[in-house]
Amino acid sequence: MRDQEGARVLARISAGDEEAFAELFHQYGRLVYRTAYLILADAQEAEDVLQEVFLQVFRSAAAFDSSKGALTTWLYRLTVNRCLSLRRKKELPTVELSELEPLVGEDSAEAGLDEDMWRALQRLSDKLRAVVVLRYYLDLPYSEIARLLQIPVGTVKSRLSAALAALAKELGPELLPDRKGGRE
Numbered sequence: 785m786r787d788q789e790g791a792r793v794l795a796r797i798s799a800g801d802e803e804a805f806a807e808l809f810h811q812y813g814r815l816v817y818r819t820a821y822l823i824l825a826d827a828q829e830a831e832d833v834l835q836e837v838f839l840q841v842f843r844s845a846a847a848f849d850s851s852k853g854a855l856t857t858w859l860y861r862l863t864v865n866r867c868l869s870l871r872r873k874k875e876l877p878t879v880e881l882s883e884l885e886p887l888v889g890e891d892s893a894e895a896g897l898d899e900d901m902w903r904a905l906q907r908l909s910d911k912l913r914a915v916v917v918l919r920y921y922l923d924l925p926y927s928e929i930a931r932l933l934q935i936p937v938g939t940v941k942s943r944l945s946a947a948l949a950a951l952a953k954e955l956g957p958e959l960l961p962d963r964k965g966g967r968e
Contacts, residue, residue, distance in 0.1 A: 790855030798846035
């Protein structure tokens with residue numbers, strides 16, 4: 785769904801069009817869930833975030849301004865902010881990866897996460913994990929991550945550097961996400 789089309793769908797949603805809301809959920813629900821799951825590492829919490837994000841979208845669809853950014857950026861921002869807010873409110877229990885695989889097995893395979901990487905990511909702080917997920921698993925450019933998290937691009941780069949150093953120390957540099965190429 786392109787930005788203009790997304791803006792039209794959001795306008796329909798703000799007018800009360802339930803089919804438009806279902807269309808948006810169908811198009812972006814998996815993206816929101818996957819982002820929340822990669823940040824929170826908890827399937828139930830990710831499901832709750834999914835519901836809360838789309839409730840917020842329904843309530844504030846009229847507030848979306850496509851001139852300020854892409855629809856996906858707005859959805860990522862809502863998702864990440866909700867996840868970080870949830871993490872600040874309470875400490876989530878840790879769960880063994882083997883317990884979660886039946887719930888998101890294909891998601892973790894699509895994300896390229898093996899068990900060691902998954903555990904190492906969960907040991908990172910929320911701020912570091914968020915930039916790693918957004919950059920390497922959702923393939924967002926630095927500028928979009930900065931806009932999404934409302935931090936300077938330099939902070940994005942320094943957090944990525946710190947996260948990659950921590951992951952390299954734990955896993956070895958050969959198991960890290962590819963640092964070459966990508967979008968700035």
